[in-house]
Amino acid sequence: MPDNAVRRPREVFELLLKSLADRDLTTVIGLYAEDALVRQPFAKPVEVVLTGRAEIEQHLSAFGTAPVTLSPRNIEVHETADPQVVVGEWDNDVTRTTDGTTVSTHNIAVFCVRDGQVVWSRDYHDHAALTGLLSGPEV
Template sequence: MTPREVFERLIAGVTGGDWDALPGLYAEDAVVVHPMAASREPLVGREALRRHFAAGAELPVRMSARDVVVHETADPEVVIGEFAYVGEATTTGRPFTVRNVFVLRVRDGLIVESRDYADHLRFGVAIGRPPGADAAGPTS
């Protein structure tokens, strides 16, 4: 898969709730950083990502990706995706919009590195987590 195709599958998997398939988009030793999350510790390795997405599967949300723009770069491994998760908390019906920018490095069809910029605080508030809680679940 091209970097663009991997990015598109990633956001389709998140919005479609295909949580079990998402770790397969990442290399065994992938590193994912959420610079805007309360916990800035990177997720290292596919197993860490499997746990991350399993937690995402438990979140009370229904959402879609909107305003998707993909920027292909001079580096054939790097793609930048801009988009918004638009949805609602299924427990409260509270709507939310969370804008995102993902910078992915894809090698041999797998994500080896990702920097996922998202407003985790806004997402946390929307799903009823207290301000300051790390709501990194479905953002990537």
């Protein structure tokens, strides 16, 4: 992609998944607008709301040190009537690196992308499965 080309919403979503799997958090953070809003309505015990790139970066820092790998598969991107909004669906095989335990989660996220950056998203993940994996006996 030329340096001056702006990524389309589908491309931003695909790069986000790849960068998370590669643990390239610098790229992930750079895909969010400075004032981005991320909501995770299914997080328990309360919804996670991240306002701004700095909060998103702080939230992702825990992932950066977690003993897990992500392997996204069954990736589908649905374009909507709004050219700035895409819906991504995918499965993640999340493996705890300390003992090889793996859980598979289904994920859905709605992204609004302007000028090549995520301005808002609603992320629906299986937080209970992830918490169980991260709090397991081998961590």
